[in-house]
Amino acid sequence: MASKKYDVLLDADEWERRVFENKHKCINDWLRSKDSTNKSSSRRTLNSYSRTAARFFHEFFPEVHPSDVTVGDVEEYVLDLNDRDVAQNTKRRYIESLSAFYTWAMKRPRFEDITGNPAAVVLEEIPKKKRPRPETATWENGREIIRNIPDPRDKAAAILMAKTGARVREVLTVKESDLMLEDGFIRFTDRKGGHETVNPLDDESIQAIRRLQAISSDESEYLFTGIHGGRVKRERIRREIRRAAVKAGVMETEDEDRWHHKFTPHYYRTIFTSLMRNNGMPDHFTRYLRGDGDREVMDLYTKIPRDQVREEYIEIIKPLNLYGRADGGENR
Structure with missing residues (x-):
């Protein structure tokens, strides 16, 4: 594991939040700067940045x-990645990490010996594959x-x-304090890039959470x-x-790894996005709800009443029909 190969620069309880030290001071300065500002990079992003930089400067070009x-x-680094059959988007992510460092360093006069961004040149030649x-x-x-899914806890997460x-x-990082069930909302505080969002919930989701709370006997601050x-x-x-997925006949075996034949938790994100966009949800709302909006999107969203967003969401989101209603209708 990387935690054994590289010294830790910024420690954390979880491996994915640790930032690993580099042999070059300028790299460490960059990582510390990103961590202190925390405007665009979460600890998980910095974990990835630090591992890419360590591999590049410690192993490939020591x-x-x-x-x-x-x-x-x-x-040359990209050619080596090709030889190891690294996926296109993964290669691009590695080069983006290096490019991010050079972009940062070129804006700091103290690194006057860094005058260009060699990674950015190569990055232009690696298109993102959709x-x-x-x-x-x-x-x-x-x-x-x-x-x-038999377990109520796992079912509620899905x-x-x-x-x-x-x-x-x-x-899985949702806390009990993040639940606003009476108003029909939930707060996600650990979104990619360090963002926080408040998302609407339908009755079916609220019912699943309340069922989970009813059978939970621990006093943990976390819901799951x-x-x-x-x-x-x-x-x-x-x-x-x-x-x-195997029980439902969606996958043949649990170790299925073919793109069009497997089903992973991330596919729910794909399904949600398609459902929102195909049914007229404004794009900046969808991007906010997904947790991938930039600051402009976040600012625009905050100017719209939450209840208005929830009304549009309720009109679009489909029921799973997991729990019956007393009046015979569908949960929304």
Whole structure:
């Protein structure tokens, strides 16, 4: 693991939040600066940045200072990634990390020996590859998978992913204090990039949460807790969704890895996005609810009453029909 190979620069309880030290002071200054401002980079992003920088400067070019890196060096690095069959978007993410450092350093006079961004040149030649929507990523498949999840805790996590578009990590870090069930909202405080969003919930999602609360006996601050009191791990949710997908006939086996034949928790995010956009939800609302909006989107969203957004959301979000209503209608 990287935690054994590299010294820790900025520590944290979770490995994914640790930032690893680099042999070059300018790299460490960049990582510390990003961590202190926290305007655009979460600790998980910095974890990735630090590991990419360590691999590049410690393993590939241990004798080369950042100021001496050339476009050819970055191209050589990409060729090595090609030889290892690294996916296109993963390669691009690695080069984006290096480019982010050079962009930052060039704006600081104290790094006068860094006069260019060799990674940016190569980055222009690595287009982001957009995969087509997986054939299994449909609302109907997602619904059947949820119906086949036996544990109420795991089921509630999947429901929130389906109904909010949140990532599995973002759902599992929800605290009891983040719930605004009387008003029909939930707060996600650990979204990618360090953002926080307040998302609307429909009656079915609220019912799932209340059922989970009714059977929970621990006093943890988190909504999703394991039998020993700690937070539920992402791998558990991934595993339970795979198992349920096989039971529902969506996947043939739990170890299915073909893009169009598997179903992962992230597919709920894909399904949610398509549902919102295909039914007329304003794009800046969708981007905010997904947690990937920039500051301009966040500012625009805050000017719109939450209840108005919730009304539009309720009109679009589909029911899973998991719980019957006394009046015979559908939960929304």
